[in-house]
Amino acid sequence: MAMSFEWPWQYRFPPFFTLQPNMDTRQKQLAAWCSLVLSFCRLHKQSSMTVMEAQESPLFNNVKLQRKLPVESIQIVLEELRKKGNLEWLDKNKSSFLIMWRRPEEWGKLIYQWVSRSGQNNSVFTLYELTCGEDTEDEEFHGLDEATLLRALQALQQEHKAEIITVSDGRGVKFF
Amino acid sequence: MDRFVWTSGLLEINETLVIQQRGVRIYDGEEKIKFDAGTLLLSTHRLIWRDQKNHECCMAIPLSLVVFIEEQAAGIGKSAKIVVHLYPAPPNKEPGPFQNSKNSYIKLSFKEHGQIEFYRRLSEEMTQRRWENVPVSQSLQTNRGPQPGRIRAVGIVGIERKLEEKRKETDKNISEAFEDLSKLMVKAKEMVELSKSIANKIRDKQGDITEDETIRFKSYLLSMGIANPVTRETYGSGTQYHMQLAKQLVGILQVPLEERGGIMSLTEVYCLVNRARGMELLSPEDLVNACKMLEALKLPLRLRVFDSGVMVIELQSHKEEEMLASALETVSEKGSLTSEEFAKLVGMSVLLAKERLLLAEKMGHLCRDDSVEGLRFYPNLFMTQN
Numbered sequence: 001m002a003m004s005f006e007w008p009w010q011y012r013f014p015p016f017f018t019l020q021p022n023m024d025t026r027q028k029q030l031a032a033w034c035s036l037v038l039s040f041c042r043l044h045k046q047s048s049m050t051v052m053e054a055q056e057s058p059l060f061n062n063v064k065l066q067r068k069l070p071v072e073s074i075q076i077v078l079e080e081l082r083k084k085g086n087l088e089w090l091d092k093n094k095s096s097f098l099i100m101w102r103r104p105e106e107w108g109k110l111i112y113q114w115v116s117r118s119g120q121n122n123s124v125f126t127l128y129e130l131t132c133g134e135d136t137e138d139e140e141f142h143g144l145d146e147a148t149l150l151r152a153l154q155a156l157q158q159e160h161k162a163e164i165i166t167v168s169d170g171r172g173v174k175f176f
Numbered sequence: 177m178d179r180f181v182w183t184s185g186l187l188e189i190n191e192t193l194v195i196q197q198r199g200v201r202i203y204d205g206e207e208k209i210k211f212d213a214g215t216l217l218l219s220t221h222r223l224i225w226r227d228q229k230n231h232e233c234c235m236a237i238p239l240s241l242v243v244f245i246e247e248q249a250a251g252i253g254k255s256a257k258i259v260v261h262l263y264p265a266p267p268n269k270e271p272g273p274f275q276n277s278k279n280s281y282i283k284l285s286f287k288e289h290g291q292i293e294f295y296r297r298l299s300e301e302m303t304q305r306r307w308e309n310v311p312v313s314q315s316l317q318t319n320r321g322p323q324p325g326r327i328r329a330v331g332i333v334g335i336e337r338k339l340e341e342k343r344k345e346t347d348k349n350i351s352e353a354f355e356d357l358s359k360l361m362v363k364a365k366e367m368v369e370l371s372k373s374i375a376n377k378i379r380d381k382q383g384d385i386t387e388d389e390t391i392r393f394k395s396y397l398l399s400m401g402i403a404n405p406v407t408r409e410t411y412g413s414g415t416q417y418h419m420q421l422a423k424q425l426v427g428i429l430q431v432p433l434e435e436r437g438g439i440m441s442l443t444e445v446y447c448l449v450n451r452a453r454g455m456e457l458l459s460p461e462d463l464v465n466a467c468k469m470l471e472a473l474k475l476p477l478r479l480r481v482f483d484s485g486v487m488v489i490e491l492q493s494h495k496e497e498e499m500l501a502s503a504l505e506t507v508s509e510k511g512s513l514t515s516e517e518f519a520k521l522v523g524m525s526v527l528l529a530k531e532r533l534l535l536a537e538k539m540g541h542l543c544r545d546d547s548v549e550g551l552r553f554y555p556n557l558f559m560t561q562n
Contacts, residue, residue, distance in 0.1 A: 013554070
């Protein structure tokens with residue numbers, strides 16, 4: 001557990017853990033939750049979670065304050081994240097999810113920018129090279145989890161800027 | 177008790193039985209007498225009482241001697257009663273159980289219940305006065321009451337007789353007045369039926385009747401106190417009764433409202449108003465309907481319904497929204513408050529305190545913390561911070 005994580009002021013505000021009935025207030029509350037979830041997951045390098053884990057995680061359960069966000073409200077927060085493009089359900093039962101602190105399109109853009117910058121259009125990379133290779137050590141997407149990377153590349157594929165291909169020991173991508 | 181005459185208890189031709197009730201005791205005025213358990217029969221012409229133990233003991237009073245009747249509700253250990261006020265006995269009255277009595281009324285005590293129905297039937301008979309239309313044999317002495325100007329005497333006796341005469345006249349006037357009222361009530365029922373049937377015809381034949389006529393008809397009905405018959409909407413177009421009541425409410429509630437900070441829940445109003453009235457209590461529906469008219473009648477009070485459904489009466493001058501600013505201040509000072517804590521601090525009922533906090537939340541001044549510890553309200557930092 002990273003010690004340097006700074007909780008936002010809302011985390012110590014008891015009403016934060018009650019879904020607000022006033023819609024304007026709720027909008028602000030949900031926005032704060034979304035932002036908290038993403039920064040928490042980013043810092044803890046957590047790319048996926050189950051709902052059960054989430055309930056008990058300090059993210060939604062402030063033991064010191066003695067407040068937990070009830071599971072129905074957690075579902076609402078997750079749905080907000082999904083609508084914004086930061087979350088994807090991994091199963092039909094909605095019991096586990098992929099959490100991306102940057103949306104796949106944003107990652108795709110960053111990767112493509114690096115590819116262009118380094119003049120490597122029309123090159124082929126393995127997924128491993130992209131996220132773990134020496135060349136990308138200074139890039140933000142270095143160390144990105146595979147699930148998120150795939151979605152980023154799929155986004156680029158949609159834009160005809162890349163194509164996911166099969167290589168000798170797995171998958172790779174060709175950039176255009 | 178001196179109006180009763182002995183009778184066989186058999187009905188005459190043209191006299192029909194209306195209702196009978198066992199377990200009735202007779203009082204001479206307020207005094208208990210030996211006639212404590214009998215069957216009371218009401219016919220079109222008479223009130224007959226027969227002793228349950230001794231059927232030979234049977235007596236009757238012609239209904240023409242009845243001035244008016246009253247109900248006396250049952251109490252603890254006391255049965256419900258009907259009080260029957262009577263004209264003096266005619267001088268040629270047949271013999272009965274008492275020669276003289278100082279009381280001009282009797283009481284009938286219904287020890288085995290049945291008072292309500294009996295009273296209703298007796299009232300009907302008093303209204304319809306069928307004994308006048310269908311005379312029976314002389315022995316029943318249909319008495320049309322004393323003729324005025326008959327008395328001509330001197331001295332103390334003369335004065336006494338004149339006073340007696342005057343009293344009888346008054347009694348007669350009273351009973352006649354009641355007669356009109358009961359006739360009116362019978363007529364009113366007919367009128368309502370008639371208006372309903374006409375209203376239905378209007379509704380069905382919407383095209384044939386001109387709008388002008390419809391409006392006129394509706395206004396006639398409204399002036400008679402019948403609410404809009406076609407749309408059955410009483411809100412805003414309530415009956416005369418509710419309009420009057422609304423005006424009355426202003427008089428009763430003005431001061432109490434000022435004492436309570438300009439706002440009271442409708443239940444508090446209900447209790448207060450009925451306590452003030454003492455008798456002829458208001459039903460909740462009547463109160464609500466009257467309150468719904470307050471604003472339309474431009475009276476200084478108004479009915480307000482909160483989102484939660486709680487209804488309150490406010491002075492027009494009361495601005496609940498302005499109260500919110502001070503509510504926010506109070507909550508901010510204390511960090512957070514529950515409805516009960518807030519109520520105590522401000523000196524309000526918990527119900528109204530909660531409504532005020534909820535309104536502040538609705539307006540975005542406060543937000544809530546709902547946990548096992550209860551419902552607390554905080555200043556809405558979501559909006560003010562960042």
